[in-house]
Amino acid sequence: MALYRIVLFYVLTSLLLINPVFASGPEPPVPTLVESIRLDAKLSFCGEPVPLADGEVRERMEKELLLSLWDRDQAILWLKRSRRYLPSIEKILSEAGLPDDLKYIALAESALRPHVGSPKGAVGFWQFLPATGRRYGLTVDDQVDERRNLSASTRAAARYFTELHEKFGSWSLAATAFNMGEEGLQAEILAQQVDDFYRLYLPLESQRYLFRILSAKLILTQPEKFGFYLRDEDYYPPLRFTTVQLTTFEETSLTVVAKAAKTDFKRIKDLNPELRGHYLAAGTHTLALPADTPPGFLARFENVHQQWRQQRNERIYVVQTGDNLSTIAEKFNVPLAALLIWNRIDMNKPLYPGDRLVILPAEEKTAEP
Template identity: 75%
Template sequence: MFLRFWIIGWLAAYLLFSAPTRALAQKDTIPPLLESLHLEQSLTFCGEPVPLDDPDVRERLEKELLLSLWDRDQAILWLKRSTRYFPTIEAALSRAGLPDDLKYIALAESALRPHAGSAKGAIGFWQFLPETARRYGLTVNESIDQRRNLDASTRAAAAYYTELFNKFGSWSLAATAFNMGEEGLQAEILAQHVSNFYRLYLSLETQRYLFRVLSAKLILTQPERFGFHLQKSDYYPPLRFTTIDLTSYEETSLTVVAEAARTDFKRIKDLNPELRGHYLAAGTYRLALPEKTPPGFKERFQKLHAEWRQKRQERIYIVQPGDNLSTIADQFRVPLAAILIWNRIDLNSPLHPGDRLIIHQPEEPAENP
């Protein structure tokens, strides 16, 4: 009798306390991978139908979709970053009269990371190579790399895609040309007598390219269908900042910019990923500053820059015979890496007697009274 009541009590407790857990688990259940491949509607890219009735096309799409779904951590970051960066991309594409679907290319190219890079030298949100970036008006040099700037690189991508579409007559081919280069694609079209992306034999990487973009589109437009149940609070907020035009007539430290904006170095670098290194070269810039930067930034900048310049002049060390970077670092009790940053030199750069180095010595701690 006791055993029967114990079993009944245990079952009641199980049903009572497991019901919310089971309901939550049911909501957040990851659909079986095979079920995820059962696309219930037609698929398009920039308004062009994807021929899923072709077994080869369906297989290629399913492969990339499975790979994207397998890397669920990455897919979650796609979703969370989309609300931070897509508004800027969507606005730029709309101004240029281009299809909204092109934004998924930036997602597939860089996972919406400004500093993403490839072994071939492509950098930034849209993975421009240096020569292509410069052709479409982006600055790429030792001080500035606008491939990392969302607004500037998206304007360049819009111009490039407009040209590619006008040349090839379809968005699928325009995307392919963006990936492999227009001359290479034109050569394959001429050699194969085929101008349909889905029927062209291309390098394995390029054959996968558009399908990676399409898998990103599917996940971003139907996250719940694939088991991604994010709340509104889970998404990253849009970028919020104010911009200011700043002319610096000589080189200055980005720390000076940060102090004038009443923020820190990291915040300035995060808002302006195109700025390379620790210094701002002489020139005119449109800088992004924290949204609530107090008024009077330019006045503070001029004052702080003058102070920084004066201190810099007072902290010049003349290299002596027998010196090397390690002995100089030990002499002034500063990290060797700091000397490299202050002087923008390579660790293997030769030193010669008479060379001038900037050394910022640490301040002595104040004595206790």
């Protein structure tokens, strides 16, 4: 089915290129399928040659490249996001003395999306499981998940890659261990008495994994060869931000941070994807703020935070006998979901008379500094 769709795409593309009824102007040529999979025999991963002279290896490479080219919208997004995220990844890998090709693993894992997750619980740019992320120094809890932070997660990945390469002695095996786990790969090496990735029989996903990475490398390093003609303005611009160290002695709404930065909640969340929910935990945080944040953020934060605390204290409702969340929300004419956000309520835990809830009516907002 996948190959059928690829053929259909190229047929339609050919019609656009040669038939004026379909085409609105001259377009660069899109290579044929056969041209697209004529691979350079010198293809390598982290300096290790890919044995394309082996017919079985070439077939696996061609299949994965065809599947990547079929998903052309994804490949375009790879390219467009590359200038936003890859320079930071390249810098961290270089500082760690690691091969630049490892950056393509992030493309294969997450397509450079901070919030993407897997059914097994892997999250973030490098798709760390919670235990693995913590093992390499990442904070993963209910309030902060650094698997979503580009710099922190890439430094953790760099430490992991270093260990994997020391253990397995090749980057192809290190990448495969990153995908399937070092114990699983080590078990297969011992059972099969083979330590060459291209000769190992592995779970199907792991057999494909390195070829997906190589497909990403080929597309990003030679986009025109595969029919992707992007102009400079087509790429998403690099992230522009400044950082500030902020200490809070109580859990604080991120809306307070946004107001102090003269921006909105969404911008703060986008620049700090590791922050979960609507609140900043008590403690010291290094936060990314928009690059155009006016001077004086910390002073504005203290001002807005004081007003926010006062407003919360003035809007405390004491739960009465017979109350539930729905009746309280109806009484104050606020959405039930807002009650949950304001009070960090777990829907599975009952309310009791005497519990104290913050109620912020819709017509009242935190004052501007």
